[in-house]
């Protein structure tokens with residue numbers, strides 16, 4: 001205890017600066033990877049770190065030894081796995097944009113408005129038989145897929161979304177990605193599902209919606225060009241033939257805006 005307190009007695013302003021700098025660097029790095037799938041890996045490493053500390057504390061030698069070896073491996077693996085994120089950090093440092101402010105979370109009213117705009121736009125798209133694929137990001141970041149399209153960063157509005165999907169316009173091909181209350185990008189390329197059990201009449205638009213929702217917790221709304229049917233992909237399963245009421249209830253529930261009973265949701269799920 002005395003040793004611990006003596007450390008504090010030697011604590012100078014340089015140590016304070018040291019701690020602040022390290023905190024800021026870690027925070028900015030976290031904000032940078034927060035929207036990508038790399039954050040899951042960081043969480044995994046944190047869990048292993050916690051187990052390793054506990055194993056050391058309780059003197060569990062085999063677990064400690066195993067985890068030590070694993071961490072030695074990480075020294076080489078992490079730069080490879082995080083290569084894109086590390087490149088981005090270095091680029092931002094180079095441009096002097098490391099200390100940027102990060103957008104705050106929108107309120108419930110704003111998100112409710114976003115849901116309304118999405119419901120309105122899917123109704124128009126469905127009635128006019130315009131095919132569409134709209135992804136809504138949740139906890140797992142989908143920045144990797146945002147980067148495959150054209151960055152937009154605009155307000156979510158029904159009119160804008162309908163316009164994006166009008167055939168033969170520059171952005172109609174691919175998916176629109178919504179992040180919170182903003183349209184992050186359009187024309188994004190999503191991974192196709194390889195699930196062999198998908199109905200044969202569902203083409204690549206539906207497969208892309210399933211593909212993304214298999215690997216992230218995002219929601220994917222699909223409007224079929226052929227039938228006008230509205231479907232929603234969640235966790236690699238498709239809820240099909242939704243009307244405006246069902247879609248509104250599902251979005252409000254899944255986006256944790258309002259809790260609605262499950263019974264309203266149809267069970268056309270594959």
Ligand SMILES: Nc1ncnc2c1ncn2[C@@H]1O[C@H](COP(=O)(O)OP(=O)(O)OP(=O)(O)O)[C@@H](O)[C@H]1O
Pocket residue numbers: 131132133172173174175188189190191192201202203204205206207208223224225226227
């Ligand atoms: N990997 C992908 N990522 C994003 N969008 C895609 C992807 N693959 C296809 N699409 C979109 O789907 C369109 C083709 O849809 P296709 O007709 O093959 O699918 P579908 O599931 O049968 O849908 P629909 O019922 O609308 O015809 C493409 O023009 C493109 O906009």
